[in-house]
Amino acid sequence: AQTVTQSQPEMSVQEAETVTLSCTYDTSENNYYLFWYKQPPSRQMILVIRQEAYKQQNATENRFSVNFQKAAKSFSLKISDSQLGDTAMYFCAFMKHGINYQLIWGAGTKLIIKP
Amino acid sequence: EPEVTQTPSHQVTQMGQEVILRCVPISNHLYFYWYRQILGQKVEFLVSFYNNEISEKSEIFDDQFSVERPDGSNFTLKIRSTKLEDSAMYFCAGGASGSDTQYFGPGTRLTVL
Numbered sequence: 001a002q003t004v005t006q007s008q009p010e011m012s013v014q015e016a017e018t019v020t021l022s023c024t025y026d027t028s029e030n031n032y033y034l035f036w037y038k039q040p041p042s043r044q045m046i047l048v049i050r051q052e053a054y055k056q057q058n059a060t061e062n063r064f065s066v067n068f069q070k071a072a073k074s075f076s077l078k079i080s081d082s083q084l085g086d087t088a089m090y091f092c093a094f095m096k097h098g099i100n101y102q103l104i105w106g107a108g109t110k111l112i113i114k115p
Numbered sequence: 116e117p118e119v120t121q122t123p124s125h126q127v128t129q130m131g132q133e134v135i136l137r138c139v140p141i142s143n144h145l146y147f148y149w150y151r152q153i154l155g156q157k158v159e160f161l162v163s164f165y166n167n168e169i170s171e172k173s174e175i176f177d178d179q180f181s182v183e184r185p186d187g188s189n190f191t192l193k194i195r196s197t198k199l200e201d202s203a204m205y206f207c208a209g210g211a212s213g214s215d216t217q218y219f220g221p222g223t224r225l226t227v228l
Contacts, residue, residue, distance in 0.1 A: 033214065035216070037219075042221070043221075043222055044222065045158075045219035047218065050216050091158065095214075100170055101146065101213040101214060101217075102148070102163060102173075103150070103158070103160060103208075105159075106157070107157050108157070
């Protein structure tokens with residue numbers, strides 16, 4: 001069975017700083033997808049970024065980028081030039097490629113951006 | 116940009132009552148999911164639905180739960196006899212294909228008293 005671990009329950013940084021959130025996962029699969037979702041206080045679940053395991057290039061979306069280390073089963077999220085609106089819970093999620101596509105979630109990291 | 120919608124945003128019910136949570140997925144989505152998040156806990160998969168039938172369900176999704184897509188647009192989750200431990204945020208999600216990113220609705224907060 002797959003598991004996702006986020007070892008940082010809470011982090012806080014000053015506005016405009018760069019912050020990295022950690023995620024590790026355990027799987028015997030070779031073909032899978034990894035995601036970071038953001039959940040602000042409204043509790044809406046919003047996609048931040050997606051990575052396909054077969055792609056060696058790390059995904060980027062504006063200020064958000066990942067460091068995907070397949071051999072180490074590590075998938076960290078870097079937020080550059082952090083903004084107050086980045087304050088949220090961040091969840092790492094794993095999806096195996098195959099017949100069924102359920103997301104398996106980490107416990108989340110609460111990120112606070114201070115003015 | 117199309118969005119997934121869910122109603123109601125908050126539902127309060129008495130233990131033992133039936134509730135129906137509703138979702139309107141994005142129109143070109145074919146794969147649908149329900150997840151729940153008990154306050155302070157991990158998000159948990161409940162069920163996936165494709166081609167008008169359940170593809171997979173978790174251990175949580177017992178006989179008290181059911182899903183259907185009655186009219187080709189709405190996607191509903193029914194809990195037949197609610198328990199206190201069913202209190203959670205319930206999220207509907209959808210994707211155009213199985214491996215597509217899942218896009219989430221805003222959630223329904225269910226409170227069972």
